[in-house]
Structure formats: structure tokens, C-alpha cells
Amino acid sequence: MAHTTNGYRIFSFFNIILLCLLAALCFLPIVHMFALSFSSRAAATANIVNFWPVGWTSEAYTATLGNKAFLRSLLIAAERTAGGTALSMAVIIMAAYSLSRTSDRFPGRTAYTWFFVFTMLFSGGLIPTYFLVNKLGMMDTLWALILPGAVSVWNLILMLNFFRTLPKELEDAALIDGAGHFGVLARIYLPISMPAVATLSLFSMVGHWNSWFDGVIYMSTMDRYPLASFLHAMVVSENLTQIGVTAQDVANISNRTVKAAQLFIGSLPILLVYPFLQKYFDKGIVLGSVKE
Amino acid sequence: MRNYWIRTWPYHALLLPAVLLCLVFSYVPMAGLVIAFQRYEPWMGIGGSEWVGLEHFRYLFSYPDSRQVIVNTLVIAVSKLILQLVVPIVFALMLNELRKMALKRVIQTLVYLPHFISWVVLGGILIDILGTGGIVNRFLGLWGIEPIFFLGHGDWFRVTLVASDVWKEFGFSAIIFLAALSNINPALYEAAEIDGATKWKQMLYVTLPSILPIIVVVGTLSLGRILDAGFDQILNLYNPLVYSKGDIIDTFVYRVGLTKGEFSFGTAVGLFKSTVGLFLIVLSYRLAYRIANYRIF
Numbered sequence: 001m002a003h004t005t006n007g008y009r010i011f012s013f014f015n016i017i018l019l020c021l022l023a024a025l026c027f028l029p030i031v032h033m034f035a036l037s038f039s040s041r042a043a044a045t046a047n048i049v050n051f052w053p054v055g056w057t058s059e060a061y062t063a064t065l066g067n068k069a070f071l072r073s074l075l076i077a078a079e080r081t082a083g084g085t086a087l088s089m090a091v092i093i094m095a096a097y098s099l100s101r102t103s104d105r106f107p108g109r110t111a112y113t114w115f116f117v118f119t120m121l122f123s124g125g126l127i128p129t130y131f132l133v134n135k136l137g138m139m140d141t142l143w144a145l146i147l148p149g150a151v152s153v154w155n156l157i158l159m160l161n162f163f164r165t166l167p168k169e170l171e172d173a174a175l176i177d178g179a180g181h182f183g184v185l186a187r188i189y190l191p192i193s194m195p196a197v198a199t200l201s202l203f204s205m206v207g208h209w210n211s212w213f214d215g216v217i218y219m220s221t222m223d224r225y226p227l228a229s230f231l232h233a234m235v236v237s238e239n240l241t242q243i244g245v246t247a248q249d250v251a252n253i254s255n256r257t258v259k260a261a262q263l264f265i266g267s268l269p270i271l272l273v274y275p276f277l278q279k280y281f282d283k284g285i286v287l288g289s290v291k292e
Numbered sequence: 293m294r295n296y297w298i299r300t301w302p303y304h305a306l307l308l309p310a311v312l313l314c315l316v317f318s319y320v321p322m323a324g325l326v327i328a329f330q331r332y333e334p335w336m337g338i339g340g341s342e343w344v345g346l347e348h349f350r351y352l353f354s355y356p357d358s359r360q361v362i363v364n365t366l367v368i369a370v371s372k373l374i375l376q377l378v379v380p381i382v383f384a385l386m387l388n389e390l391r392k393m394a395l396k397r398v399i400q401t402l403v404y405l406p407h408f409i410s411w412v413v414l415g416g417i418l419i420d421i422l423g424t425g426g427i428v429n430r431f432l433g434l435w436g437i438e439p440i441f442f443l444g445h446g447d448w449f450r451v452t453l454v455a456s457d458v459w460k461e462f463g464f465s466a467i468i469f470l471a472a473l474s475n476i477n478p479a480l481y482e483a484a485e486i487d488g489a490t491k492w493k494q495m496l497y498v499t500l501p502s503i504l505p506i507i508v509v510v511g512t513l514s515l516g517r518i519l520d521a522g523f524d525q526i527l528n529l530y531n532p533l534v535y536s537k538g539d540i541i542d543t544f545v546y547r548v549g550l551t552k553g554e555f556s557f558g559t560a561v562g563l564f565k566s567t568v569g570l571f572l573i574v575l576s577y578r579l580a581y582r583i584a585n586y587r588i589f
Contacts, residue, residue, distance in 0.1 A: 008491050015386055016395070022383065023402040026463060029417050030405075032427055036420070047425045095310035098303040106303045107296075112311070119314060122570045124321025125562030126542075127549045131334075132321050148317045151310050181302035210410030213524070217550065228412050235416040236528050256420065263416045270408050277408065278401060 030267070037061070037260035044256045060261035070262065072223060073230035076142075080226050081208040084146040089201050092156050093193075097185045099156070100163035116153045133218055144218035145211075145226065152207075155200050162196040163189060199280040202273055209269055231266050235259045328560040341556075348560035358544065358561065365540040368521040371454045373514050379462045381507060384469035385499065403463025415528025418456055419443065443529060446537030453529065453538065457522055465510075472506040473499070505584045512580040516573035519565050541565045 031051050036044055040055030048054055064070055095116075099109050123129075129148060138144040166189065174184045190197070215229030222233060328348060330341040352358045383403075390396050406414065421427045422442040429439040442452045476499065484494045523542035530538045539547070541561060549558015580586040 005490070011491075012389065012391075015389055016392075019386055019390060019399050020395075023399040026406050026459065027402045029414075029421055030409075032421060033417050047427075047430060050427065091309045091313060094306040098306045101303060106300055108300065108303070112307055115311065116314060119318040121573050122322065122566055123318065124324050125559065125566055126545055127555055127559045127562060128321035128324025128327065129317070130550060131324060131555075132317070136316075147313065150317075151313045156310070181306070185306070206408055210408075210412070212410065212412045213527070228410055231416065232412045232528065236412060236419065259416060260420070263413050267409050267413045270410075271405075274405065274408060278404065 033260045034264055037257055037264050039257055041257055044260075060257040061265075063258050064261045064265060069223065070227075070230065073225050073227045074265075076224065077209060077227035080142055080145045081205050083142065084150070084208045085201055085204045087146055088150045088152060088155070088204055089197065091150055092152065092159055092200070093190065093197065094185070095151075096156055096159035096163055097181075097189060100160040102168075116151070116156060119151075120153045130217060139218055140220055140224055145208075145214050148214070149207075149211075152204070155204065159196065159200060162193060166192065195280070199277075202277050202280070205273070206270060206277070227266055231262060235262060325559060325563050327556050328563045330556055332556040332559075334555070344556075348557045349564065351557065352561055352564060360536065361539050361541055361544045364537060365519055365521045368450060368453055368538075368540060369518050371450075372457050372522065373518065375454060375458045376461060376465055377507070377511055377514065379458050380466040381469055381503075383462055384466040384473060385495070387466070387470065388473045388499075400463070404467075405463075406460040407464035409460075411524040411528045414456070414460060415525070418452070418529060422452065443531065444533050446534050449530070449534040449538045453522065453525060456529075457525060468506060468510060469503060472503045476502045509580050509584045509586045512576045512583065513586075514576075515579075516569070516576040518572055519569050 028051060032049070035051050035053045036049050037060050038053035038056055038058065039049045040057050040059075043049050043054035098106060099113055099116075101109055103109055124132075133139065133144050133148065138147070170188055171184055174188050175181075179187070210228055212226070212228035212232045215224075215226045216232060219225050219229065222230065225233065324338075327338060327341070329343060329345060330338070331344050332338070332341045387396060387399065390399075423429070424439045424441070428442070432440065440448060442448050480498050480502070481494055484498050489497065519541060521540040521542070523540070523546075526538060526540060526543050527546070530543070542565070545558045545562045545565075548554050549561070577586075
């Protein structure tokens with residue numbers, strides 16, 4: 001740029017520094033936990049670990065992966081994530097297909113859409129939902145973690161907006177060729193919508209993996225907790241009761257490395273799918289419903 | 293009419309599972325809200341419990357604890373809303389000035405990351421790094437600052453809540469502004485440059501007016517969430533020491549309603565929140581539509 005002034009050059013310099021600092025700020029706490037999880041207990045207790053392990057050892061991971069309760073919660077989290085995402089996506093895709101038709105083909109669509117959207121605006125809240133799940137006999141079952149949130153209206157809107165961008169002629173041509181609506185959806189719409197389906201599935205998976213509150217209220221014993229609930233109970237709540245205690249609290253400090261290892265394993269799947277997620281949300285599918 | 297069903301039954305059939313799930317798990321609990329007007333006892337059921345009218349709501353507004361909870365919710369939520377608008381805009385503008393594309397990608401990758409990590413994990417991390425022996429206080433110690441009780445002192449707790457929420461979400465919230473910035477016609481900048489506008493003037497008279505509509509939309513829509521102060525976050529960070537400054541409506545409903553068994557009172561508090569929330573959301577969407585012609589679907 002020919003007109004770059006000295007002032008702008010100085011601004012650019014500080015701009016880059018500030019942006020790099022911000023980026024580091026978002027990332028360093030996670031690096032710190034990683035460093036802590038591979039450090040020796042002595043180093044963790046002495047508070048000398050920063051962003052690189054001190055006294056490298058993997059004993060915290062040996063302890064974590066040898067912990068049956070931890071592994072069981074990991075398995076439950078995997079089950080709810082796989083089952084919950086599959087069910088939710090199936091239900092949403094079917095509904096989105098119908099709602100994406102124009103009103104002259106499917107006059108009921110506006111009424112149905114409001115039926116769903118109203119639940120975004122108003123809800124029965126925590127306690128009535130809790131009693132309902134209880135009444136349905138779903139306490140302590142995987143259903144309690146999967147069914148109540150299965151129809152994510154937000155995902156439904158994103159999916160239907162995506163379907164709307166597909167040419168109507170696709171449906172017409174297939175119907176004339178003798179396919180039914182189910183065939184059109186399964187054999188034509190679904191294959192060409194894979195990018196959108198993959199994105200929403202990833203977001204749904206992240207949501208399931210991260211939810212912990214439903215596990216805490218719907219599961220009566222800890223051995224039925226999914227991983228996020230388990231971590232809440234083991235790492236967070238336990239700490240919170242000891243918050244007033246001084247840093248000399250031995251029990252708290254001695255397993256700090258184990259807690260760090262548990263937290264790190266808990267976020268590992270997210271870190272692994274993150275590059276795939278980013279590829280999509282940069283393209284703006286997440287904002288698919290935003291019309292300016 | 294027969295013709296209508298023959299033509300459209302596959303659409304209805306495809307909607308059936310979603311409609312049933314929504315009916316059972318969203319609409320049935322709405323009917324369950326009647327217990328807010330009763331003295332509900334689980335073993336008596338809704339039919340057998342005594343009706344008390346608006347008693348719980350009267351209690352809600354006269355009981356000092358619950359008034360404090362409403363104040364806490366507003367203070368925390370409003371601080372978050374303002375910063376969650378300002379910080380992402382400033383960040384997006386800064387990032388937009390960065391011409392090194394590779395560095396831009398790296399920065400984006402890093403700042404979006406905390407959005408995807410749960411408050412459970414982040415809560416665990418924050419409790420560790422904000423403790424008296426944690427890395428943050430050690431760093432402050434280098435500058436001669438006494439250890440700060442971030443999670444054990446009411447006012448610091450609020451600061452921690454707002455700061456950590458902004459830290460988690462500012463990058464992801466900036467995406468929408470970055471998209472708006474990349475849509476600005478480069479010809480506008482060329483014209484401004486020919487007219488002799490400095491970079492600063494270009495920002496004031498080209499960039500900001502161009503993204504103003506989207507700022508208005510994001511700002512008005514966030515009004516609808518003015519009673520959502522961050523349930524997930526607070527439940528993973530708080531403790532009895534900071535209930536007086538950190539308890540919000542949602543955590544109060546959980547603590548009093550579910551864990552202490554005051555089901556009807558808890559439901560009443562929740563109903564109060566949902567009703568105010570409904571008005572605010574409808575109002576904010578109407579505003580966004582009137583001012584910036586925004587529609588969700």
C-alpha cells in the first residue's frame with residue numbers, strides 16, 4: 001500500500017502484538033493443564049509448573065485410565081453422544097424436509113413451524129421437566145439424556161434453511177419418475193446435504209459430550225454419570241467445597257495432577273474434532289439462518 | 293379435504309417423530325407449570341395438591357434473598373451483554389486490519405477454541421489457575437500484587453464470571469462481525485483513499501457504518517437473554533461463600549426448587565423468569581425486525 005503512514009505502521013505493530021497476546025490468553029490455560037497433568041506431584045504441589053511439564057511422568061494418566069469409575073463414565077458419554085446425535089439428526093432431517101416445502105405444496109408448514117419455534121420462546125423450566133422425566137420412568141436410563149433435548153429447534157431451522165436452498169426441480173423430477181417423498185429425502189436430498197448434516201452432527205456431538213447437568217439430576221448414582229457429570233462431581237464440586245481451605249490442603253493438592261489429566265482427557269475428543277468443526281463454521285453454515 | 297390428506301400425508305408423517313418429542317418434552321412441562329400456583333407435594337400429585345394462587349409470587353418479591361437473586365442476575369447479565377458486544381467488535385476490527393493471512397488463521401483457530409470446551413472443564417481449569425497458589429496469582433505476585441481470592445470473594449467472583457465468559461465467547465461471537473467486514477465493498481475504501489481519508493477516518497466513515505446494521509441486530513437480539521446470566525458457568529464455579537453476590541435466578545431455582553425440595557416455589561421463580569424472558573425475546577425480535585429488517589426464518 002503506497003499511502004501507508006508511519007502512524008499506521010506503528011498501529012499495525014501493536015495490533016499484531018495485542019492479537020497474539022489475546023490468542024495466547026485463550027490457549028495458555030489449556031496448555032497449563034496439559035503441563036500439569038504430565039508433571040510430578042512434587043512439582044505440582046510446589047507450584048512451579050507453568051507451560052511445560054516439570055518432572056515428566058505419566059502416572060496421572062495411569063491412575064486415571066486405571067480408574068474403573070472414570071472409564072465407565074467415559075463409555076456412558078460415548079453412548080449418549082452416539083445415540084443422542086443419531087436420533088436427534090434423524091428426527092430433525094425428516095422434520096426439516098417437510099418444513100422446507102413451500103406453503104402452496106404443504107399448507108400446514110407455517111402452523112408446524114410456529115409449533116416448534118414457540119418452544120424456543122417459552123419453556124416449562126427445570127422442575128416440571130424433571131417431574132415429567134421422573135413420571136415417564138426414564139430416571140437412571142440413557143433415554144433421560146437423549147430424548148428431552150432431541151428436537152433442537154435451532155438445528156431444525158438451520159437444516160430447513162439449507163434444504164430451502166436446494167432447487168425445487170429436484171423434488172419434481174424425482175416425483176415424476178415415481179419416487180415417493182421418503183425416496184426423495186433419502187436418495188436425493190440426503191446425499192447432497194451431507195456437508196450440512198455433517199456440520200450439525202458435529203455440533204450435536206459436542207453438545208452431548210459437554211452436557212453434564214442432565215446427568216447430575218437424572219442419574220441417582222454416580223456410576224451412571226456420563227463423563228461431563230462425573231468431572232463436575234469429581235473435579236469441580238469437590239474443589240468448591242474446599243475453596244475456603246488454604247493452599248496447604250494436602251488431599252486437594254496431591255491429586256491436582258490427576259484432576260488435570262481427567263480434565264484433559266475430557267476435552268480431548270473436542271480438540272480432535274475441532275479442526276473439522278472450524279472448516280464448516282468459517283464458511284458460515286452456523287450463521288445459515290442470518291439474513292441481512 | 294380428502295385430497296389434501298392424500299397429497300400431504302408424507303409431510304405429516306415425516307414431522308410426526310419431531311412433533312411427538314416436542315409435545316411430550318416441551319409442551320407437557322408447560323402444563324406442569326400449574327404447580328407454581330399450588331403447594332405441590334409429589335405424593336399428592338397435581339390433582340391432590342392445595343391451590344394457593346399467587347402466594348409464591350408474592351413471596352418471591354417480598355423475600356430479600358430472591359430480590360437479591362434478581363439483582364445479581366441483572367448485574368451479571370447486563371455486564372456480560374455489554375462486554376460481549378464491545379469486545380468481539382473491537383477484536384473483529386483489529387483482526388480485519390491484519391494483512392498476514394497465515395497469522396490470521398492461527399489467531400482465529402486459537403480464539404474460537406474455548407467456545408467448544410464445556411464449563412465443566414473450564415471450571416476445573418479456572419479453579420486451579422485462580423486458586424491462591426494458582427498460576428494467575430503467581431503471575432500477579434511477580435508484580436508485587438497480593439494473592440486475590442477470585443472465586444471466594446463476592447465482588448471478585450462477579451468480575452471473574454464476566455471476564456471468563458468474555459474470554460470463552462468473544463472469539464466465536466466475533467465471527468458474525470468478521471463476516472460482515474469481509475462483505476464490505478473494497479471500492480468504498482479506494483474511493484475514501486482517493487479523497488484523502490486516513491486509515492482512522494476510513495474506519496469511522498466506511499467500516500463502522502457498514503457493519504452498524506449487524507451490530508444493531510446482535511445487540512437487540514441479546515436483550516432477549518437479559519435474564520440468562522450463565523447457569524452452566526456459575527454452577528461450575530460457585531460455592532456458599534459467594535451465594536450472596538453470585539446466585540442467579542436459574543441457580544436459585546435449582547438450589548431451592550430441586551435440591552431443597554421447594555418444588556412449587558422453585559417453579560414459580562422459573563415461571564416468572566420464562567414469562568419475562570418471553571416478552572423480552574418477542575420485543576427484541578420485533579425491534580431487530582423494525583430497525584434492521586432481520587428475520588430468523
